[in-house]
Amino acid sequence: MNEAPPLTPTLLRRAWFLARLSRAWDHRFESMARAGSIGRWYSAVGNECTTVGTALCLAPGDALSTVHRDLGAILATYLDIPRLAPEVFAPEERTAWDLRRPPPQELLHRLACQVLGRREGFTRGVDRSFHYGLLNDAWGIRHVGMISHLGAMLPVAAGLALASVQRSSGSVVLAFIGEGATSQGDFHEALNMAGVLKLPLVVVIENNRFAFTTPLEEQYACERLSSRAEGYGVAGETLDGTDLTAVVTAMERACTRARGGHGATLLECMLPRMRGHAEGDGSYELIPAEERARFLTMDPLPPLEALVKTSGAAEEPWLQRASELATTLVEAAVERALAAPEPEVREARRSMYAPGEVREASNRQASEAPR
Amino acid sequence: MSATTYLDALRRAMLEEMDRDPAVCVLGQDIAAFGGAFRATRGLYERFGRLRVVNTPLCESGALGAALGAALAGMRPVVELQFADFISCGFNQVVNNLAKTYYRWEAPVPVVLRLPYGGGVGAGPFHSQSPEAWFAHTPGLCVVAPATPRDALGMLKASIRDPNPVVFLEHRFLYRREKEELPDGEELLTPLGRARVARPGDHVTALSWGWTLHECVAAAEELARDGVSVEVIDLRTLVPLDEDAVFSAVRRTGKVLVVHEATATAGFGAELVARIADHCFEDLDGPLRRVTYPDRASPYAKSLEQSLLPGRARIAQELRRLARY
Numbered sequence: 001m002n003e004a005p006p007l008t009p010t011l012l013r014r015a016w017f018l019a020r021l022s023r024a025w026d027h028r029f030e031s032m033a034r035a036g037s038i039g040r041w042y043s044a045v046g047n048e049c050t051t052v053g054t055a056l057c058l059a060p061g062d063a064l065s066t067v068h069r070d071l072g073a074i075l076a077t078y079l080d081i082p083r084l085a086p087e088v089f090a091p092e093e094r095t096a097w098d099l100r101r102p103p104p105q106e107l108l109h110r111l112a113c114q115v116l117g118r119r120e121g122f123t124r125g126v127d128r129s130f131h132y133g134l135l136n137d138a139w140g141i142r143h144v145g146m147i148s149h150l151g152a153m154l155p156v157a158a159g160l161a162l163a164s165v166q167r168s169s170g171s172v173v174l175a176f177i178g179e180g181a182t183s184q185g186d187f188h189e190a191l192n193m194a195g196v197l198k199l200p201l202v203v204v205i206e207n208n209r210f211a212f213t214t215p216l217e218e219q220y221a222c223e224r225l226s227s228r229a230e231g232y233g234v235a236g237e238t239l240d241g242t243d244l245t246a247v248v249t250a251m252e253r254a255c256t257r258a259r260g261g262h263g264a265t266l267l268e269c270m271l272p273r274m275r276g277h278a279e280g281d282g283s284y285e286l287i288p289a290e291e292r293a294r295f296l297t298m299d300p301l302p303p304l305e306a307l308v309k310t311s312g313a314a315e316e317p318w319l320q321r322a323s324e325l326a327t328t329l330v331e332a333a334v335e336r337a338l339a340a341p342e343p344e345v346r347e348a349r350r351s352m353y354a355p356g357e358v359r360e361a362s363n364r365q366a367s368e369a370p371r
Numbered sequence: 372m373s374a375t376t377y378l379d380a381l382r383r384a385m386l387e388e389m390d391r392d393p394a395v396c397v398l399g400q401d402i403a404a405f406g407g408a409f410r411a412t413r414g415l416y417e418r419f420g421r422l423r424v425v426n427t428p429l430c431e432s433g434a435l436g437a438a439l440g441a442a443l444a445g446m447r448p449v450v451e452l453q454f455a456d457f458i459s460c461g462f463n464q465v466v467n468n469l470a471k472t473y474y475r476w477e478a479p480v481p482v483v484l485r486l487p488y489g490g491g492v493g494a495g496p497f498h499s500q501s502p503e504a505w506f507a508h509t510p511g512l513c514v515v516a517p518a519t520p521r522d523a524l525g526m527l528k529a530s531i532r533d534p535n536p537v538v539f540l541e542h543r544f545l546y547r548r549e550k551e552e553l554p555d556g557e558e559l560l561t562p563l564g565r566a567r568v569a570r571p572g573d574h575v576t577a578l579s580w581g582w583t584l585h586e587c588v589a590a591a592e593e594l595a596r597d598g599v600s601v602e603v604i605d606l607r608t609l610v611p612l613d614e615d616a617v618f619s620a621v622r623r624t625g626k627v628l629v630v631h632e633a634t635a636t637a638g639f640g641a642e643l644v645a646r647i648a649d650h651c652f653e654d655l656d657g658p659l660r661r662v663t664y665p666d667r668a669s670p671y672a673k674s675l676e677q678s679l680l681p682g683r684a685r686i687a688q689e690l691r692r693l694a695r696y
Contacts, residue, residue, distance in 0.1 A: 144440075155432060155435070
């Protein structure tokens, strides 16, 4: 754990750029939330090293299950970064997975439309922000979003991992969950199944110390949530989720374990609560002032930047240019999405059933017609 | 031809579909070597192995959620609930995850939930319920309830092939009591969403499914001796409902009795009479009547349970009353 091999320069540059993209995205949507132009924004500020670091360990065809604050993992899974930012990445930095990925600007646009409830979003307006799924085998992207019932996606992630075993696909499932949802029954059921069935599942607890406003001591009575791993017969560890090297090292270990048929891992990533539950919902102000100040000093981006520099992966001018580019790309995607059309009204009435006998029968029903 | 029980038919359906499609797998408690609490999966484990006949811990929510995940990754899971009553422990996965994924993501969710349901054997409040209305109220689920071995076979096969989540209600009182000669080596598929005329008749229409369907047929036979001709329709699929079959039957006889084993208030019968009132009001020659379980839990002592079950005597009484209009 302490003898982690150094991360490659190309991984460091990509991680840093993804973290900047995620942060720029949050800043843009936070300001819209403050201005009241969007309903709700759940900021991922502070989570970037955990989300980006774990997702960068995935391979094409691995599955990703996200909740509120996992934009970094989504961007890391979706985006052909050298193609998105040719000004600061060399073509040689494109990976084999990048070559399968779709044009990155299009995905950013669809993501922005999704968050804003526009026609070109992944759900074309029928579900909100990160509640969508994107399953595209050709792209190697298998992403399942959340439902509002926190914890409920963990059994689904276990099922994705079960299918990996059943189909001998060798794929791993990375599932995020907040520490608040670890109190749910589904957390227990999914981890227990993962242990018994030795599923290739990595569960990452993003422990930002508050479930909405409920502090840790009112959530659970154990020292560390990773200690629950022993009870499920899976591997577990608690780590500093703002330390990219620690995150990548732990995730690589978990993936090796999963791909080797040795089962699941529970990673508890300790994170600073740098924002409220949702922007402007009053929950941030409930955190004691000295705690808030301490959390702000735990921002993962400055140490990441230092790591990039000291490792020689990039120098100040590159960082400057890349940072500006990240902001520009986000700005362009959001502006384009804001100008994009509203959903078509007929989407509201689209079928609840996939094509087949049941759909045909349900279409035959006279009652379906509006009266 | 072989004499096939309702339970044999279920096993045959799973066996044939698992032979046909390697993506079909079964999940549940005690279903592997033991063959399940009712032995519906007997022999499947030996034939298909532990990756396709998966014993789960006691975790309804976990197993139902896992079925969704496996389906999204290309499997076609059949989840056996030990008793339909226990699905309440996984309710959220059914009504929010399984039911709404297609609408939200347009990703097919080919998952079948096998629910041994119903009373009649003195099993008490938590092993006797008929929960179809909980699921019929949730768009995105298909709800089926075969009454015969042929339909148990044909509808389970059709459910496994359907790209949508199907709540498959198997009446466990019928498991070993219903027996039918079924041809071997022939593909018997019953399309979902189609009702069946269980007994033709002209004066009154009885609509039912599951165990009460057989009670309706028995009552109809009794009335036939008095010259009252009762048509019995086996709905088989509640969602999507075969409205054409229901409405045309009602239009022909003008009198309809809805019979179900589930409790009365907001039961599926209420939906049926509402739709009939909407579409067939001018064709009706009598009141829309229901015979159901009263709004009570299911008592344990057989004599108590029998006093509440909507059996042939009550059905016959209501049919006679309707016929007089």
